[in-house]
Amino acid sequence: MLEFTPSEAQALIERHREELHRFLVRRIACADTANDLLQDIFLRLINLHSAEPIGNPRAFAYRIAANLAIDHLRKQRETDDIDADEYTQLPDDTAGPERIVFGRQQLELCEQALEELSPLCLKIFTMSRFEGYSHKQIAEELNISVSWVEKNIILALKQCKKALSDA
Structure with missing residues (x-):
């Protein structure tokens, strides 16, 4: 436990x-x-x-x-x-116990899917979703285009969606 x-x-x-x-x-x-x-x-x-x-x-x-x-x-x-x-x-x-367990399982599937991303893609996604940076702030921080930031976030979200739909 x-x-x-x-x-x-x-x-x-x-x-x-x-x-x-x-x-x-x-x-x-x-x-x-x-x-x-x-x-x-x-x-x-x-x-x-x-x-x-x-x-x-x-x-x-x-x-x-x-x-x-x-x-x-x-x-x-x-x-x-x-x-x-x-x-x-x-x-x-x-949330009841079933919903909590289901949510944890989904979170684990997403974490595993995100581990398969490139380090840059994972960094972009983390900055966007967990650290609250805007796309523009990420682009400036990592010296990349806003378009590249958006494409990597979409890639990460698709990776999570696929992992959840395959389960």
Whole structure:
């Protein structure tokens, strides 16, 4: 069974704190809330009990961050749209065990597919999807054209889609 100790979880977050924070700020547009969500990532990591090992802890932390950002935005939108009485009557839509296992399997298939990419293609995809860089920023950083950035991102997405459809 895989579990993160508090010190392991803290070390993982500290190693990637700045990039996770940038990623969250780009998603939710609030630095203070991003700091709160970093704490939530820590809590999720130390409360994790998984029978399957996590191949890429950094990617796993990003997945948690993305899910937390989505949850935060949903809650924000819901509270803007309904009053308190309606909010207490909403169904619980947390993922069940089957959905969690299925999601982990899909994530693993995508990770394996991405490992088959060239180092440059993987770098471009990582900068775009996990670090929140724009296509223009990636092109400038890697000294390549925006068109080349877009083609490599499409290639990476097709690789993931193929891996998922073959499963």
